[in-house]
Amino acid sequence: MTKADQRPGIREAIVVEGRDDTAAVLAAVEAVTIETHGYGISGRTWEKLEAAYRSRGLIVLTDPDHAGEMIRRRVTERFPEAKQAFLTRDLAEKKGDIGIENAAPEDILRALTLAHGTVEERHETFTTADLVRYGLAGGEGARERRETLGRALGIGYSNSRTFLKRLNDFGVTREAFEEAAARL
Numbered sequence: 001m002t003k004a005d006q007r008p009g010i011r012e013a014i015v016v017e018g019r020d021d022t023a024a025v026l027a028a029v030e031a032v033t034i035e036t037h038g039y040g041i042s043g044r045t046w047e048k049l050e051a052a053y054r055s056r057g058l059i060v061l062t063d064p065d066h067a068g069e070m071i072r073r074r075v076t077e078r079f080p081e082a083k084q085a086f087l088t089r090d091l092a093e094k095k096g097d098i099g100i101e102n103a104a105p106e107d108i109l110r111a112l113t114l115a116h117g118t119v120e121e122r123h124e125t126f127t128t129a130d131l132v133r134y135g136l137a138g139g140e141g142a143r144e145r146r147e148t149l150g151r152a153l154g155i156g157y158s159n160s161r162t163f164l165k166r167l168n169d170f171g172v173t174r175e176a177f178e179e180a181a182a183r184l
Contacts, residue, residue, distance in 0.1 A: 008109070011118035012059045012083060013052035013170075015075055017068065020101035025061065028105035029112060032056070032169040036071050044156060049079065051154035055171035058082040059115050061108075063099045064089045085115035125174060126167040131160055134181045145184050152180040 010031040016022055022033040034048050041049075052058055060075050060082050062068035076082055087103050094102035103111075131137035136146050137160035147157040153176060155166040167177065 008119045010059070010112055011120045012057040013049075014085075014112070014117075015049065015058055015060045015062070015082070016100055017062055017071060018101075021061075021063075021099065024101045024103055024105070025108055028108035029117075032166075034058075036062075036075070039067060039070055039074070041071075041074065046078070047154060048156055049075065051170055053079045053082065054154075056169075057118070059085050059112060059117050061085040061087070061100060061111065061115075064092050065098050083115045083117065085111040085117070087111050124168050126164055126172075126177065128160075128164060130167075130177075131164055134184065136160060136163065136181075148184060149180055152183070153177070 007028065007030045010029045013032040013034050014025055016025060016033050016035055018035050018037060022035060025031060025033055032052065034045065034052060036045060049058065058075070058079055060072050062072045064087055072084070076084070087100065087107060089098055091107045092098055092100055092103045100108070128137065131142075132139075134145070134149075136142055136149065142160065146160065146163050150157045150163065150166075153167075153170075153172055155163070155170050155172065158166060166172075
């Protein structure tokens with residue numbers, strides 16, 4: 001078993017600021033992250049946050065600085081039931097830089113545990129065969145079909161590998177998938 005296989009799974013989507021934060025979180029747990037890319041959260045990101053909030057819940061884990069607190073406040077205003085995970089500045093600092101990306105995996109896991117993140121076993125409802133069967137991978141027009149289906153299911157556009165991961169991670173039901181795919 002690899003070290004990655006030993007990471008606990010967290011059901012809720014974890015809201016972080018950027019890709020380095022995502023990398024740090026994924027070193028600690030198996031989870032879905034949604035990156036805000038700073039304070040100016042795009043409409044597409046708000047849609048992803050909404051879909052995750054409704055299907056699996058959110059845990060907000062932003063940097064322990066002024067910008068991180070402002071982002072936390074904005075997300076929490078829209079999603080008041082979102083769980084809150086915190087790291088202190090000393091746990092998230094490296095050479096004067098403060099951010100989640102600087103935290104040790106065990107500190108991130110502890111913060112998520114204290115936020116009462118739901119630990120769960122991963123399961124896969126959808127497979128690559130589903131994508132191929134509905135023309136969502138490997139063929140002409142697959143990109144456009146993923147974009148249309150992603151919009152209908154509230155999981156956004158992505159390449160086929162990420163699309164499959166989102167189908168499984170965002171709690172899309174077989175029924176919702178089949179219904180939306182039939183309209184393609």
